Amino acid sequence: MIPSLPRPAIQRYGLAAFVGAFFVFLFVPLVVVAVFAFNNADYPTPPWMGFTLDWFFADSDSRTGLLHDAELLKAIGVSAWVALWVTVLSVVVGTCNAFLLERFEFPGKSAVALLSMVPLVIPGVILGISILAFASRIANFADATWGLELEFLRPGLPLVILGQFSYIVTIATLTISASLRRFDRTLEEAAFNLGASRAAVLWTITLPYLRPSMIGAAAMAFLMSFENFNTTLMLVGSDAPLTVLMYGRMREGATPVLNAVSLFLMVASALLAVLLMWRSGRAPRPKAA
Amino acid sequence: MDVAAHRRWMLLFLLAPALLWLGGLVVLPHVELALLSLQARVGPGQYAASLDQYRTFVDEPLYWNTFVRTAVMSVLATLFTLLLAFPAAWYIAKVAQGRLKMVMLVLCLLPFWVSEMVRTLGWLILLRETGVVSGLLQATGLANQPVELLYHDATILVGLVYASLLFMVIPLVNSLESLDDSLIEAAYDLGGSTANIVRRIVIPHAAPGIAAGSIVVFMLCLGNYLTPTLLGGKDSLWFTEQIYTQFITRFNWNQGAAFGFLLLFLSSLLVWAGLKLTGQRFGAVMKAS
Amino acid sequence: MTIAPAVTAAAAADRAGAYDLQIQTVRKRYGAFAAVDDLSFGVRSGSFFSILGPSGCGKTTLLRMIAGFIAPDAGDIVIKGQSMQGVPPNRRPVNMVFQHLALFPMMTVGENIAYGLERRGVKGSTAKTKVTDMLRRVGLPGSEGKRIDQLSGGQKQRVAIARSLVLEPALLLLDEPLGALDLKLREHMKVELKQLQAEVGTTFVYITHDQSEALVMSDQVAVMNHGRFEQLGSPQDLYYQPQTAFVAGFVGHNNRIEGQIETRNGDQVLLRTGGGLGLWAQRVGAVDQGQTASLFIRPEAIEIGRSPRELPAGEPAWSATVQAVLFDGGNSTVQVQEARTGTPLQIALPLTGRLADLRAGETVHFSYQPSQAWCFAA
Amino acid sequence: MTIAPAVTAAAAADRAGAYDLQIQTVRKRYGAFAAVDDLSFGVRSGSFFSILGPSGCGKTTLLRMIAGFIAPDAGDIVIKGQSMQGVPPNRRPVNMVFQHLALFPMMTVGENIAYGLERRGVKGSTAKTKVTDMLRRVGLPGSEGKRIDQLSGGQKQRVAIARSLVLEPALLLLDEPLGALDLKLREHMKVELKQLQAEVGTTFVYITHDQSEALVMSDQVAVMNHGRFEQLGSPQDLYYQPQTAFVAGFVGHNNRIEGQIETRNGDQVLLRTGGGLGLWAQRVGAVDQGQTASLFIRPEAIEIGRSPRELPAGEPAWSATVQAVLFDGGNSTVQVQEARTGTPLQIALPLTGRLADLRAGETVHFSYQPSQAWCFAA
Amino acid sequence: QDKTLRLITWADYVPKDVMEQFTKETGIKVEVTLSNNEEMISKLRATAGAGFDLAQPSQDRIAGPQAEFGIYKPMDLSKIKSEQFIPSMLEATRLNTTVGGKVYAVPHIWGTDGLVVNTKTSKAADYTDLCAAENAGKVSMRLKRPTLIAFAFSMGKNPFALYSDAKAYGALMDDVGKALTECKKNVKFYWDGKDQLLAGMRSGELTTAMMWDTGGWGLNKTNPDIKFVAPKSGALGWVDTFALPAKGKNDEAAYAWINFNMRPEIAAKVATSAGNFTAAKGGDAGMDPVLKKQFADSFPEAALKNIKWYPAVPAGIEDIEGRVLDRIKAAK
Numbered sequence A: 001m002i003p004s005l006p007r008p009a010i011q012r013y014g015l016a017a018f019v020g021a022f023f024v025f026l027f028v029p030l031v032v033v034a035v036f037a038f039n040n041a042d043y044p045t046p047p048w049m050g051f052t053l054d055w056f057f058a059d060s061d062s063r064t065g066l067l068h069d070a071e072l073l074k075a076i077g078v079s080a081w082v083a084l085w086v087t088v089l090s091v092v093v094g095t096c097n098a099f100l101l102e103r104f105e106f107p108g109k110s111a112v113a114l115l116s117m118v119p120l121v122i123p124g125v126i127l128g129i130s131i132l133a134f135a136s137r138i139a140n141f142a143d144a145t146w147g148l149e150l151e152f153l154r155p156g157l158p159l160v161i162l163g164q165f166s167y168i169v170t171i172a173t174l175t176i177s178a179s180l181r182r183f184d185r186t187l188e189e190a191a192f193n194l195g196a197s198r199a200a201v202l203w204t205i206t207l208p209y210l211r212p213s214m215i216g217a218a219a220m221a222f223l224m225s226f227e228n229f230n231t232t233l234m235l236v237g238s239d240a241p242l243t244v245l246m247y248g249r250m251r252e253g254a255t256p257v258l259n260a261v262s263l264f265l266m267v268a269s270a271l272l273a274v275l276l277m278w279r280s281g282r283a284p285r286p287k288a289a
Numbered sequence B: 001m002d003v004a005a006h007r008r009w010m011l012l013f014l015l016a017p018a019l020l021w022l023g024g025l026v027v028l029p030h031v032e033l034a035l036l037s038l039q040a041r042v043g044p045g046q047y048a049a050s051l052d053q054y055r056t057f058v059d060e061p062l063y064w065n066t067f068v069r070t071a072v073m074s075v076l077a078t079l080f081t082l083l084l085a086f087p088a089a090w091y092i093a094k095v096a097q098g099r100l101k102m103v104m105l106v107l108c109l110l111p112f113w114v115s116e117m118v119r120t121l122g123w124l125i126l127l128r129e130t131g132v133v134s135g136l137l138q139a140t141g142l143a144n145q146p147v148e149l150l151y152h153d154a155t156i157l158v159g160l161v162y163a164s165l166l167f168m169v170i171p172l173v174n175s176l177e178s179l180d181d182s183l184i185e186a187a188y189d190l191g192g193s194t195a196n197i198v199r200r201i202v203i204p205h206a207a208p209g210i211a212a213g214s215i216v217v218f219m220l221c222l223g224n225y226l227t228p229t230l231l232g233g234k235d236s237l238w239f240t241e242q243i244y245t246q247f248i249t250r251f252n253w254n255q256g257a258a259f260g261f262l263l264l265f266l267s268s269l270l271v272w273a274g275l276k277l278t279g280q281r282f283g284a285v286m287k288a289s
Numbered sequence C, D: 001m002t003i004a005p006a007v008t009a010a011a012a013a014d015r016a017g018a019y020d021l022q023i024q025t026v027r028k029r030y031g032a033f034a035a036v037d038d039l040s041f042g043v044r045s046g047s048f049f050s051i052l053g054p055s056g057c058g059k060t061t062l063l064r065m066i067a068g069f070i071a072p073d074a075g076d077i078v079i080k081g082q083s084m085q086g087v088p089p090n091r092r093p094v095n096m097v098f099q100h101l102a103l104f105p106m107m108t109v110g111e112n113i114a115y116g117l118e119r120r121g122v123k124g125s126t127a128k129t130k131v132t133d134m135l136r137r138v139g140l141p142g143s144e145g146k147r148i149d150q151l152s153g154g155q156k157q158r159v160a161i162a163r164s165l166v167l168e169p170a171l172l173l174l175d176e177p178l179g180a181l182d183l184k185l186r187e188h189m190k191v192e193l194k195q196l197q198a199e200v201g202t203t204f205v206y207i208t209h210d211q212s213e214a215l216v217m218s219d220q221v222a223v224m225n226h227g228r229f230e231q232l233g234s235p236q237d238l239y240y241q242p243q244t245a246f247v248a249g250f251v252g253h254n255n256r257i258e259g260q261i262e263t264r265n266g267d268q269v270l271l272r273t274g275g276g277l278g279l280w281a282q283r284v285g286a287v288d289q290g291q292t293a294s295l296f297i298r299p300e301a302i303e304i305g306r307s308p309r310e311l312p313a314g315e316p317a318w319s320a321t322v323q324a325v326l327f328d329g330g331n332s333t334v335q336v337q338e339a340r341t342g343t344p345l346q347i348a349l350p351l352t353g354r355l356a357d358l359r360a361g362e363t364v365h366f367s368y369q370p371s372q373a374w375c376f377a378a
Numbered sequence E: 001q002d003k004t005l006r007l008i009t010w011a012d013y014v015p016k017d018v019m020e021q022f023t024k025e026t027g028i029k030v031e032v033t034l035s036n037n038e039e040m041i042s043k044l045r046a047t048a049g050a051g052f053d054l055a056q057p058s059q060d061r062i063a064g065p066q067a068e069f070g071i072y073k074p075m076d077l078s079k080i081k082s083e084q085f086i087p088s089m090l091e092a093t094r095l096n097t098t099v100g101g102k103v104y105a106v107p108h109i110w111g112t113d114g115l116v117v118n119t120k121t122s123k124a125a126d127y128t129d130l131c132a133a134e135n136a137g138k139v140s141m142r143l144k145r146p147t148l149i150a151f152a153f154s155m156g157k158n159p160f161a162l163y164s165d166a167k168a169y170g171a172l173m174d175d176v177g178k179a180l181t182e183c184k185k186n187v188k189f190y191w192d193g194k195d196q197l198l199a200g201m202r203s204g205e206l207t208t209a210m211m212w213d214t215g216g217w218g219l220n221k222t223n224p225d226i227k228f229v230a231p232k233s234g235a236l237g238w239v240d241t242f243a244l245p246a247k248g249k250n251d252e253a254a255y256a257w258i259n260f261n262m263r264p265e266i267a268a269k270v271a272t273s274a275g276n277f278t279a280a281k282g283g284d285a286g287m288d289p290v291l292k293k294q295f296a297d298s299f300p301e302a303a304l305k306n307i308k309w310y311p312a313v314p315a316g317i318e319d320i321e322g323r324v325l326d327r328i329k330a331a332k
C-alpha cells in the first residue's frame, strides 16, 4: 500500500523486488541487442566472439559498419522524413480536432468523437490494408476513367505517411484535448477583455498554453511513426523506412549492423526523452500511450 | 463579424480536417474493405458479388480456429499484462516520489520508442536454443543441454506481454494517480485489509484505466504481426498472419478483406461484451486512458 | 420596491456625465428562466459600486453583459455615454478582474501587465514605464520579472488589478476576486482594495456574495435576487433600513420571527407569534393588522443581562433560558429561548466580555428598541 | 509557558480513566526540522478538544501520529489507558475524518457507513440497523441509497462523521473538516458539529487554523506553533488571558503596539512607543522596566466616542483622527491615528450603531482599561 | 533522363561493387528493395505495376499474375543484347513467360531447391528423409508451394503433369498435405526468411532442411560438414528473371541494367554473390572455383539430368495449394 500506511516488510520489499524485476524484464532484450552490436561475428546472434567496433565503423568487403551502410543510412533518412511529416500533420490536425471536440457543439459530434478514437483499436495491418485497398481503388478509377496516374495513391511514402497519420493523429488529439480541457477559459476572456483580437488571443494565450502538450504529442508522434511496422509494411513502395528495411534484412541476411542501428535508436530516443523531461520538468506521457 | 457567423466558419474550418481524416482514412477504407470482402473472383481480373469469402470462414474450421486461438491468446496476454503492469503502475503512481517517479515513467517508455523489430531481435538473441538464456541455464547447471525457448505459445505470450506493457502501465498510472491517498487511508482507518481496499476502493476507482489499458492491449495483441510470426513456432497461427497471407502470398484480396472485417467485427464484439460485463462506456474509458 | 437612482432611457442623456455606467432595462433569459430581469441602474463616476447577492442570482451574467461576453436579450448598456450595442469585449472601455484572476501563467508579472498595452500597440519604453509605474501603485515595485506562481495570493490579486488598471478603463469590473483567498488574507485585501480604489479614482463595479465585503468596501451596494435588484443604497442604508425581507435576512445576521400583526400604531406594529410572544417593530412597506408578517431583529440590537436591572429602562423586557453560548471572542452570541413561549433567539454578547461567563441553562433577560426591529409582509 | 493538564508518564497512570488520550513527550522530526516537538497533553473523556495553529505548525503531523499513520520518533501515545506503540492504525480505537472527507465515491452513502462495520464482521441486519440509526442521528434519515455526488457539502460532512462514529471509536480525529466548505455553510456546520458532539458524547480531537471554529466549538483549545503548544485552555482563557504574544495575536483581532517598558507598578506596566505614546497594560510573564515589549489590545476593548464625555470616567483618554470607517454592520470598525503620535489603532464600533455615521477625518476620543490590555516581552 | 533505377529483387542479387560500377558507368543510381516472389507480385498488384522500374520474379510466376493483374509490360527484346544470354535459357524463359503473344521476361539467375544437410549429424538423401524419426526436431522447410511440389515428386508423382487437371492436382495435393502434416512433428520451424534458416544450420540447431542450393553452398564455406544434396527424386530447378513493371518510369535504365548485368564479368560477380549460376553466356568462366567445385559435388551427371524445371503456374493452382498449406499450418 501507500507509504503512509505501515506495511509488513515482506510486502514492502516484495513490491520493490517485483518492480526491480519488472524493469529488468523491460530492459534485458534491449541490453542484449546493444551488447551484440559489439560482437565480433558476422551474425547478430550468439555465440559471443569477442569485442569489435566494426559494426559501427568498418567499411571492408566483408563488413559494412553503420556509418558506411548507405542503405541503412538512407532508411534512417526515409524514416525521419516520414516521421517529420506524420508529426507535423498529426499535431496540426490533432490541435484542430482538440478545438473541435472541446469547444464546439454540432450535430453528430458524439459520433465524430467516438469515431476519432477508433483508429487506436484497429489493428495496424488492417488499417494499412484498408487504406491500400481504398487508395488503389481511387487510383485505378482515375487511371481507367481519365488516364490519370495518381502516383501518391500507390504504395510509397505519401501513403505510408497517410497510413501512420491515420492513427497517430488520434493520440495527438487525445493528448492535446486533455490539455485543452484543463485550460481555464477565463484566461482567454481575460485576454479578450484586455483588448486582444481573437487571433491574438489564440496566438498569445491559448497556443502557448497548449505548447507543452503539443511538443509532447509531437515527440510521441515522431517516435511512433519511426517505430511503426505493421501499417507501414502494407503501404511501402520502393523507399524503405528503417523498420521495413530491418525486417527485410532480418529475413534475408542480417549482420550485427542491425544491433548497431538499434543501439543508435535507443540512444537517440533516450536523449529525446531527457530533453523533453529537462524542458518540461515532467515525464512526457502520452494519452492512451 | 457577427459572433455566431464567425463560430460557424470556425466550425467548418475545424470540421474539414477531421472529416477528411475520418472519412478518407478510416471510414471509406473500411467501406472499401467491406465491398472487397463481398466479392469473389470469377475469372482472370473479373469479380462478382458473393458471400464466398465469409462462407470460407464458416466452412473451413481452420480459420475459425485461428481466430479463436488468436483471441484466447490475446485475452491471456491482456490478463498477464494487467497482472504484471498493475504492481508496477502502483509503485510508480503511489510509492515513487518526485525524480524517481519521473525516471521510472521514462524508463517504461523507452523500450517502446525503439522499434518492435529491435525488441523482437532482443528476444531472439535471448531465447534461441543457442541463445543467452539457454547458455546461462547450462552454465549454471540448471540445464545439461541447449534449451529451445523459442517457438512455443508461451514465447508468443512473453513477446506479446512485453510489447503491451507500456500501453497498460500508462493508463493505470494515470488512473491510480487520481486516486486520493486519503481514500486508502480512510479505508484502512476503518479497518480495511489490503486485499479489501484493493477490491473495494482501488479497483473500482481504476476501472476506467484498467478497461482502457485492456482494450488497447487486447487489440494490439490481436493485431500484432511481428511477434507471433517471429517468436511463434510452427503452430503459431495468428489471424493477422492469415490476413497478410491472403493479401500478399495468395493475392486474394477479397478473402483477406473478409478476414480483416471479421477480425474487426469479432474483436469489437469481444470488447463490447467486456465493457458491458464491467459496466463501462467506450468513450469514457478511452478518455481515461 | 424602490430602486434609488433608477435611470430611464430619457433621463439618462441629461446626466450622462455623472454616470460611468448606465444599465437600461437589460434582460437575459436562459430558456424561460430570467437570469437578469429588466434591470436598470446607474453607477456614478469614481464610485465603488457593489452588487451583492446569493449564488445564482445573476451577478456574473450581469457583469459579463457589461464586459461584452454575453449579449443582452433586451435593453442597452451605456458606458461613458456610449451605447455598447455591437461593441465586442475587446473594444469596450472596461476591464475585468476575474474570480480566479486569470493571470497568464506562461508570462511574467511584467508581461501580464504589459499584455493589454501591447495589444493597443503601446510597446517598448512607454509600456515599460507604465508597467513599472502601475506595479509601484499596487505596492509591488520591482516585481516585473517574477513568475506568477512565485506570488502569494494577495500579490496575485494586486497584479490582476494592475493588469486591468494599466489600461485606464472607464470601469473596472470585479467578479468576486477575493473568493479564492483564505480568511485572514480576505480581511486584509478588503481594506486594501478600498484604499486602492480611492487612490486611483477608477469606477469599480464589484460583485460578491459576501455581505461583509460589500459593506466594508462600497459607496453603493445593490442587493440582487432572482435577476432583480431588491435594494440599492449605501451600506448603512441596507443595514439599518432594509427595504425588503430578503435584504434584512441577507445583509448581516438577523433573527427572523414569523407571526401575525395584532395592532398597528403609526409606523409601529405589534407582531404576535404562533407561541403567543408579542413584539413591536417598525413597519416596512404595506403590512397591516391581521396580516402574517416576518419580524427581523439583529442579534446585536438586543440588550441582554443577567438581571432585568442591567437592561435600559423603559423598554419591555423578557426572560429567557440560555441554550448555548457560542463563544467567539468579540463575535460571541448566545442562543436563548424566551421563557414563556420558547421562541428561539440569537443575541450578541457585549463586546466588553461582560457576559463571557454565561453557561447553558442560565436565565437571562433581554429587551430591544422597536425602532431597531422591522416587520415585512410575509 | 504553562501547559495546563501536562501529563507526565508517572502521573498518567492515576488519572488514566479521566483521559481518553494522553500524549507523552511525543516528537517527530523531518531532518533537523521538528514538526512536533516533545509534546505532552491529555484529552478528557467526552470533551471537544481543538488544536488551533497556523499552517505548517504540525497539526496534521500530530493527528496522524495519533491515528497511527506516522510513527513518533520518541514518546508515547496512550489511548484509553493503552499505549499505542506498535499498534497499526486499523487496530487503534480511533477514527479519523479527513480534510477532504475521503468518502468513497464508488459506494452509496449506506455502503460508506457500513464499510467499517463489515470489516469488523458486522453484516446483514445488524449492520443495516446501525447504519440507519447513525444516519438518523446525523440528520440524514433514509439517505442510504444516495450516491456521494448527490450530497451537498454539509451532507457529505455529516456522512463522513457518521462513517467514523458508527464504529464507536474512543476518539474521533477531525482534520480541518470544514476547510472546504463555503462561508455560510461553515458558520452553520460549526454549530451543528458542536451539538452533534454533545449528543453522541464521543471525544473529539479537532484541528483547524480557523480561530472562530476552535473558539465556538471546543471545551479545550490548544494553540500550536512550531510543533509546540503555546497555550492550552478554554476558549475564554485563550481570548481573555493569552499567555503569549503569539496567542494574543492569533486568537481574535488585536492591535499590536511595540515599545519599551517605562515603569512597572505591580502587575501593570507602562509601555512607551517610539512615537512617545504611553499605554498601561497587564504584564504577562517576565517583562520589566527598560525592556522592549509588545502591547496587545483588542479593537472591542477600546471605548470610543465623539467627545471625551461619552467615555467611561476614570481612565486616561486620547484623541484621534479617523482614517477610515470599515462599516460591516455589527462588526464595524474604524481605523484611527492617535492625534499626537500618529499611532494607528483599530477600534470596534458599538453594536448599537451609535457611531455608524462617523466619517474619515473626524476627531474621536478613546480610552481603555489597562486590565484588558497585555504586555509581553518582545 | 531519370537518374535512378528502382529495382525490386532478391537478396544478394545486387552486390555493392556491381551497383557502384553501374552508377559510375551510367550515372544511374540503383534503389534496391528486397523481396520474394509473392511480395513482388503483391506489391506490383497494389501499385498496378507502378513504383518500380525493374522486377526479378521467377519465370514460373510471371504468366499467371500477368494474365490476372496485368502488372508487367512486354519486353522490347530489341533493346536486349540477346547475344549475352545462354540461348537455351533465353528460349525456355521466353516460352514460359509469353502471354498473348508477348514476351515478358528474360532469364537472369538459375538454381535449384534441394536439401541442405549437415552430413555429420544427418544422412538425409531425399525430401522424405526430412520426416525420418532420426531427424525429429532438427529439420526445417518452407511452408510454400516448392515444398508441396518437392514432396509430390519424392512420393513418386509428377505434379507438373497434373497442372492442367485441377481436380487431380487437388487430390495429389491433399495426399501431400497429409504426408506433410504427418511430418510436422519433425519440423523445428517452418522457415520464412533465409537468415532464420541459415542461423539454425550454422548453430547446429538444425541438421537438415529443404532449401536453395545457394544456401547450402554458402554454409559449406564455413562448415565443410554442411552440404547441398540434390535429392534422389530430383532437385527443383528455377530461373529468376528480369521483368518490366507495367508502369515503370525508367525503362532505359532497366534495359541498361539488364545488359550490364549480363556482361560475363558482371554476371560472374553477381552469381558469386548470389551463390548461384547465371544465364549469361560465359559467366561461368569468371566464377568462383569453389562454387564450381561445390556444384560439381552436389550435382553428379545423373542429378543434373534429374532436375525438375518449374513450368509456368496456371491460375487457380495457387488456391488449391494455399488451402493445403493452411491446413498443414493449422494441424496439431
Ligand SMILES: Nc1ncnc2c1ncn2[C@@H]1O[C@H](COP(=O)(O)OP(=O)(O)OP(=O)(O)O)[C@@H](O)[C@H]1O
Binding pocket: C030, C035, C053, C054, C055, C056, C057, C058, C059, C060, C061, C062, C209
Ligand atoms: N449558459 C447558461 N445556460 C443556462 N443557464 C445559465 C447559463 N449561465 C447561467 N445560467 C443560470 O443563470 C443564473 C445566474 O447565473 P450567474 O452565473 O449569473 O449567477 P451568479 O450570481 O454569478 O452566481 P455565483 O455567485 O454562484 O457565481 C443561474 O441560475 C445559472 O444557473
Ligand SMILES: Nc1ncnc2c1ncn2[C@@H]1O[C@H](COP(=O)(O)OP(=O)(O)OP(=O)(O)O)[C@@H](O)[C@H]1O
Binding pocket: D030, D035, D053, D054, D055, D056, D057, D058, D059, D060, D061, D062, D209
Ligand atoms: N513528509 C514530510 N517530510 C518533510 N517535512 C514534512 C513532511 N510532512 C510534513 N512536513 C513539514 O512538517 C511541518 C508540519 O506539517 P503539518 O502537515 O503537520 O502542518 P499543519 O499544521 O497540518 O499545516 P496545515 O494547516 O497547512 O495543514 C510542515 O512545515 C511541513 O512542511
Ligand SMILES: NCCCCNCCCN
Binding pocket: E010, E011, E012, E037, E058, E146, E212, E214, E238, E240, E274
Ligand atoms: N519457386 C521459385 C524459387 C525462386 C528462388 N529464388 C531464390 C533466390 C535465392 N537467392
Ligand SMILES: [Mg+2]
Binding pocket: C059, C060, C061
Ligand atoms: Mg458568479
Ligand SMILES: [Mg+2]
Binding pocket: D059, D060, D061
Ligand atoms: Mg494539515
